[in-house]
Amino acid sequence: MTKATLALLIHGGTENWSPARWKARFDAVCADRAVHLLPDLALDPAKVGYAAVWKPQPGELAGFPNLQVIFNLGAGVDALIADPTLPKLPLVRVAVDDLTRRMTEYVVLHVLAHHRQERYLRDSQRDKNWAPKYQWPASAISVGIMGLGNLGADAAAALKHLGFRVSGWSRSAKQISGINCFHGGAGLEPFLRQTHILVCLLPLTAATRHILNRKLFAMLDRTGPLGAPVVINAGRGGLQNEAELLDCLNDGALGAATLDVFETEPLPPDSPFWSHPKVTLTPHNAADTDPDAISRYVADQIARHERGQPLHNVVDMTRGY
Incomplete structure (x- = not known):
């Protein structure tokens, strides 16, 4: 029996999101079924049983009458959920060890950069200034992680191993x-009151949009050795109120920020984040997905589905993750 076709719909623009690169990986792991890169005018939409997507435009998945499962190739599914024409089918999010390890690398790297005063040291190198400052131990710093799914839990364990209070x-x-x-509304303020470095790995939902705002920043602990709280956002751009974040950096309510995500991506050239002296900026690559690991994950999930076994990591559409 001919197996259902897998359609790839990828809007990237960066090297890692080259559609041709992803097509080659899926051809290798799905050698027993047709894999088509959309748009493909020669493809019969009725033959498509599965779609693996990254940043599809609203309505692009509505024209496949026999679609069974949608696989999102990245961790965030908020853009898909916001599409009112999205077929009411299982939506599976990525949860692979490779992605988790990459996010943990990113979080540890930037927590350590703030803790070890990396910006000051690089400025000193530029100025040929040999003036080391006192370096406090990791145990003097309290790191708080918002979002304790696979990514947050792994990062928390790594930071705990390094000696931070987590x-x-x-x-x-x-x-x-x-x-x-901590959890829920009652636990948020006690959690923030003891946090020097705040790491945000939350999903973007109606409840979390703009959660990183002045009111929240004001509850962070200002008594730590960093002098002022630090925010690291590697979740979604919509989690941060960017105007209030900039104001807090400018008036000292925040001491620094590391930002991997923004409400508008790519970040416009005129954005003040590019040149802000307190901002470390990265181009949404904290946990850039590996095509080899993700394609194998999707192929395995399809095989489970066709054996009548339950899919893993199906998004709860009411919660948004």
């Missing part, structure tokens, strides 16, 4: 060995 906050109660976990 806590976490999530919508529902979680238990992670060695991590002080």
Whole structure:
């Protein structure tokens, strides 16, 4: 029996999101089924059973009458959920060890950069200034992670191993060995009051949009050795109120920020974030997905589905993640 076609719909623009590169990986792991890169005018939409997508435009998935499952090739699904024409089918999010490890690398790198005063040291190098400052231990810094899914839990464990005091906050109660976990509305302020470096890995939902705002920043602990709180956002751009974030950097309510995501991407050339002296900016590559790992993940999920087994990591559309 002919197996259902897998359609790839990828809007990228960067090297890692080259559609041809992804097509080659899927051809290799799905050698027993047709794989088509959209748009493809020669493809019969009725033959498409699966879609693997990245940043599809609204309406692009509505024309496949026999579609069974949609696979999102990145971690965030907010753009897909916002599409009112999205077929009411299982939407599967990516959850692979490679992506988790990459995010943990990013979080640890930037927590350490703030902790070890990297910006000051690089400025000193530029100015040929041999003037080391006192360096406090990791145990003097409290790192708080918002979002305790696979990504947040792994990053928390790595930071704990390095000696930081680590806590976490999530919508529902979680238990992670060695991590002080808070949850829900009642737990948010106590969590923030003890946090020097705030790491945000939340999904973007109606409840979390612009959660990174002045009111929240004002609750962060200002008594730590950094002098003022630091924010690291590697979740979604819509989590941050960018006007209030900039104001807080300018007036000292925040000491620094590392930002991997923005409300408008690519970030416009005239954005003040590019040249802000307190901002470390990266181009949404904190956990850039590996085509090899993700294509194998999708192929395995399709095989499970065709054996009648349940899919893993299906998005709860009511929660948004």
